[in-house]
Amino acid sequence: MSAEAAKHARQLLLKEYRGVLSTHSKAMPGFPFGSAVPYCLNEAGWPLILISRIAQHTKNLQADPRCSLLVAERGADDVQATGRLTLLAEAVLVTDEAAVMAAAERYYRYFPESSDYHSVHDFDFWTLQPVRWRYIGGFGAIHWLDHVALANPFAGLQGGERGMLEHMNKDHAAAIAHYVQQAALPATAEACMVGIDSEGFHLRIGHAIHWLAFPHGCTSPGAVRQALVAMARR
Structure with a gap:
């Protein structure tokens, strides 16, 4: 059952491309801070985000990298009856030059318009490294999962x-x-x-x-x- 739930959770992560990033508020200690962010998945199958250095959620992550990403099935009439996934993660800033180039090549395929403001403003790539997953596939279908992400075997492969x-x-x-x-x-x-x-x-x-x-x-x-x-x- 857990393998099937992990597959459904991963497919939800693949089908969606935006979620709610929750960070620990630096300005209001003790309170969570939610932000809407687009994402794609990197070669490890982890969410990759591009965020501004001056944004509040970035300042929060710099102080405490523990965060969550909530992804819900889009266009749902009844949110309680549809799939949603919460990823508990450690946010990691992408700093290596080769890794930044690989992240940019991938991210701009999904969001080509972001290349303009990335070059003009101070934006950085972050990956959300999974710690644990909470998947709800509908009423009563509730799972804690340790392994959901699946590495992309074709990323970076010559002719891949x-x-x-x-x-x-x-x-x-x-x-x-x-x-x-x-x-x-x-x-x-x-x-x-x-x-x-x-x-x-x-x-x-x-x-x-x-x-x-x-x-x-x-x-x-x-x-x-x-x-x-x-x-x-x-």
Whole structure:
């Protein structure tokens, strides 16, 4: 049951791309401080955020890196009956130059508009290193989980995620459009594939991010190709 709950929790984390970051208030000691933040997942499967150095939540994290990220299923009519996930984490500032470049390359795929204010203002990348997870899959489906995150086997791999994304966006726009239609996603703008992991892929449509699951798990680029072809032929 815990493995199944962890899978559902991870899929919720993948499907959403924004949550509520709660930090320990520096200005009001003893009180939690909540902020809405967008995120994507790094190569380890941990949330990656980009926040301003002058923001209150950044000052809070600098004083105490313990935090939580609440992610809830979007568009829910009854929030009590739908999935929500709370990640208890230690926030870690990304400082290594190579790691910053890798974080930027990944994050800007999901949120390209953020590259402008990142270059003008003082923003930094932080990763939320998991400590424990609390997943509620609906009424009565409550779980404490120690292992939810799953490393992306294609991140940083030569001919891996980045190469597959470039190939799909350049040569298979029709297939991507078919995935959008097949999943009944809003076709308000041209879809762009921005992320691939072992369990599915992310599409960016306008400012919105959508994750679609593969028919089965994929452990190699060849398996990803077969899964994408199968989905295109449905």
